[in-house]
Amino acid sequence: xxxxxxxxxxxxxPGRSLRLSCAASGFTFSNYGIHWVRQAPGKGLEWxxxxxxxxxxxxxxxxxxxxxxxxxxxxxxTLYLQMNSLRxxxxxxxxCTKDIGSYCSPISCPLGYWGQGTLVTVSS
Amino acid sequence: xxxxxxxxxxxxxxxxxxxxxxxxASQDISDYLNWYQQKPGKAPxxxxxDASNLEIGVPSRFSGSGSGxxxxxxxxxxxxxxIATYYCQQYDNLPLTFGGGTKVEIK
Numbered sequence: 001x002x003x004x005x006x007x008x009x010x011x012x013x014p015g016r017s018l019r020l021s022c023a024a025s026g027f028t029f030s031n032y033g034i035h036w037v038r039q040a041p042g043k044g045l046e047w048x049x050x051x052x053x054x055x056x057x058x059x060x061x062x063x064x065x066x067x068x069x070x071x072x073x074x075x076x077x078t079l080y081l082q083m084n085s086l087r088x089x090x091x092x093x094x095x096c097t098k099d100i101g102s103y104c105s106p107i108s109c110p111l112g113y114w115g116q117g118t119l120v121t122v123s124s
Numbered sequence: 125x126x127x128x129x130x131x132x133x134x135x136x137x138x139x140x141x142x143x144x145x146x147x148x149a150s151q152d153i154s155d156y157l158n159w160y161q162q163k164p165g166k167a168p169x170x171x172x173x174d175a176s177n178l179e180i181g182v183p184s185r186f187s188g189s190g191s192g193x194x195x196x197x198x199x200x201x202x203x204x205x206x207i208a209t210y211y212c213q214q215y216d217n218l219p220l221t222f223g224g225g226t227k228v229e230i231k
Contacts, residue, residue, distance in 0.1 A: 045211055050218065059218050062219070100173065105154075105216055107215065108215040111170060111213075112170045114168055114169075
């Protein structure tokens with residue numbers, strides 16, 4: 001079955017960096033685009049970034065553009081999110097999520113598989 | 125960006141009641157609308173995709189309808205295990221955007 005397992009969260013000071021990982025299994029990782037979605041404590045869901053199946057195309061929310069970098073290693077079935085210049089407002093649970101591969105629009109498909117999330121806390 | 129306006133932000137209903145949540149998009153998104161359920165401390169779960177298609181394994185008391193800019197999510201008979209926050213989400217364009225959520229409680 002599809003499994004997505006995030007890691008790398010923790011407490012970090014403002015301005016510092018952190019790298020999240022998402023280990024995937026149970027499907028052909030190199031066939032799918034993967035997203036990061038975050039949720040601040042007590043708040044709603046916010047899309048963060050998307051990387052295409054082969055890593056060629058990357059898209060970001062304006063709130064993280066030029067600070068965060070999404071990448072993937074298809075040989076390791078792993079997704080990454082490099083987060084630089086972290087701010088207090090980046091504090092959130094970060095989820096990696098995979099689509100269901102059908103009923104797609106030109107840019108995405110329904111997000112049917114989610115990891116358990118990893119908490120990032122930006123605080124001095 | 126496409127704004128998703130969801131209402132109400134919270135509701136309280138009795139077991140067995142019919143519950144309806146509304147989601148309005150700021151522009152036409154065709155049928156590219158999903159509904160998710162999120163329980164405290166858990167990841168979101170896809171319930172309805174493409175506005176009206178029930179995800180495999182999801183009880184038939186959940187349903188969705190609508191197209192264009194106006195969408196509806198319904199629980200036909202509220203059960204205790206349905207206590208959660210529900211989100212709509214458009215996937216017509218990037219950035220993907222979510223509604224603000226509806227917290228459903230038992231009266």
